[in-house]
Amino acid sequence: xxxxxVADQGLVLLGCGKMGSxxxxxxxxxxxxxxxxxxIDPNPSDWLRAQGVNINTPLxxxxxxxxxxxxxxxxxEALPAIRALGGGGTLFISVAAGTSIxxxxxxxxxxxxxxxxxxxxxxxxxxxxxxxxxxxxxxxxDMTLAEDLLSAIGDTVRLQDEAQMDAVTGLSxxxxxxxxxxxxxxxxxxxxxGLPHDLAMRLAKATVAGAGALAMASEEDPSQLxxxxxxxxxxxxAALEVLMHEQEGFPNLLxxxxxxxxxxxxxxxxx
Numbered sequence: 001x002x003x004x005x006v007a008d009q010g011l012v013l014l015g016c017g018k019m020g021s022x023x024x025x026x027x028x029x030x031x032x033x034x035x036x037x038x039x040i041d042p043n044p045s046d047w048l049r050a051q052g053v054n055i056n057t058p059l060x061x062x063x064x065x066x067x068x069x070x071x072x073x074x075x076x077e078a079l080p081a082i083r084a085l086g087g088g089g090t091l092f093i094s095v096a097a098g099t100s101i102x103x104x105x106x107x108x109x110x111x112x113x114x115x116x117x118x119x120x121x122x123x124x125x126x127x128x129x130x131x132x133x134x135x136x137x138x139x140x141x142d143m144t145l146a147e148d149l150l151s152a153i154g155d156t157v158r159l160q161d162e163a164q165m166d167a168v169t170g171l172s173x174x175x176x177x178x179x180x181x182x183x184x185x186x187x188x189x190x191x192x193x194g195l196p197h198d199l200a201m202r203l204a205k206a207t208v209a210g211a212g213a214l215a216m217a218s219e220e221d222p223s224q225l226x227x228x229x230x231x232x233x234x235x236x237x238a239a240l241e242v243l244m245h246e247q248e249g250f251p252n253l254l255x256x257x258x259x260x261x262x263x264x265x266x267x268x269x270x271x
Contacts, residue, residue, distance in 0.1 A: 003027070005145070007036045010063040012085070014078055015070030016041040016048050019095060019153075022124050023069070024051065026152025038063070040081055059085070065149065068094040068104075075099055079107050086112040091142050093149065095119055097173065098268045101135045101162055113137040115146045118168050119153060121176045128154035131168040133161070166269070170262035178257060183208050 011032070013020055016039050028034060034052035041048065044055050059082075066085055070078045075096060086092070086108025093115045094104060104114045115138055119130040130150045134143055147156045159165065183204045190200035215222050230236045243249045 003030060003032045003148070006064045006149075007033055008064070010036050010038060010060040011149075012038045012040065012059055012063045012066040012082065014040050014066060014068045014082060015074070016044065017069070017071075018121075018124050019119060020067075020069040021045065021047065022126065022153050023067070023149070024048075024053070026126060027149065030152065040078070062089050065091045065093060065145065067149065068092065068096050068099075070096060072096050072098050075103075083107055088112070091115065091138070091145065093117060093146050095130075095150075097169065098265065100269055101133070105135065111137055113139070113142050115142065116162065116165065117146065117150055118165055118173050119150065120172050123153035126153050129172050130154065130156045131159050131165065131172070132156060133159040133165065166262045166265040167258075169265040170258040170260075173265075174261045178254075179208060179212075 011027075013024060016024065020039075020041075024037065024039070027037070028051065035054070037051075037053040038057065038059050039048060039053050039055050040059075041055065048055065063085065066082050068075075068078070068082075082092075088111060091113045092104060092108060095117045097118065099116070101114050101116050104116075105112065108114065113135065115132055115134045117130050117132045119128045122128045123130070130153065132143065132146055132150070134146070143158065147158075150156050159168065183201075186207070187197070187201040187204035190203060191197055195203070215225060218225055220228070226240070230240060244251065246252060
């Protein structure tokens with residue numbers, strides 16, 4: 001991660017909740033000097049105060065990057081503080097859900113390089129995946145810098161078009177909650193078959209985490225991994241006949257869930 005330009009010119013982090021803190025921890029570990037970071041946050045945590053960064057102090061005139069990590073509802077009051085940095089040398093990166101590039105361009109000026117990013121909550125343990133899209137003002141090196149900064153919280157992917165962000169929201173942005181609900185209901189189903197609650201929950205968590213890790217590590221795609229563990233007429237096949245049912249199983253259910261989240265994302269971002 002090449003942080004030299006950011007270290008020289010400074011980085012402004014607007015909002016330092018869970019996501020901001022996870023990113024900041026990653027950057028500091030990768031060698032970004034604390035003195036090169038300015039944080040604007042109305043309620044700085046004890047952890048943040050202990051990091052040696054500049055908190056709620058006057059900002060540098062031309063920082064390399066402003067990273068916007070406040071909740072969309074707080075965006076209105078937060079943006080005036082950074083409006084003066086728009087229009088040129090400073091790259092803006094937003095991880096604020098549902099806030100379009102056009103919204104930032106209206107506040108900061110069309111000449112401002114702006115990258116919109118959608119991370120997800122496993123970023124808190126640096127197992128996130130973040131989708132990125134830049135406006136016309138962003139260069140290749142801006143995108144690379146954004147990927148470097150966001151790699152502190154996991155993997156990154158580039159989108160072709162900002163319109164894809166609603167579907168990304170429906171899949172990876174909201175998706176961790178679907179998996180938490182899978183764990184919850186899988187454990188409850190084990191309990192219904194006679195397992196004690198704690199044991200069923202431990203088995204469910206480990207099964208989902210282990211299968212996810214195997215899917216990430218394997219060269220084979222998930223459909224092949226599924227086939228590999230399904231003996232003809234065995235127990236797994238009996239379960240899959242229920243789960244893979246086109247109308248009542250996962251295919252229809254997850255299509256509807258992801259579509260509902262995508263549609264809501266379009267509504268919220270006014271698309």
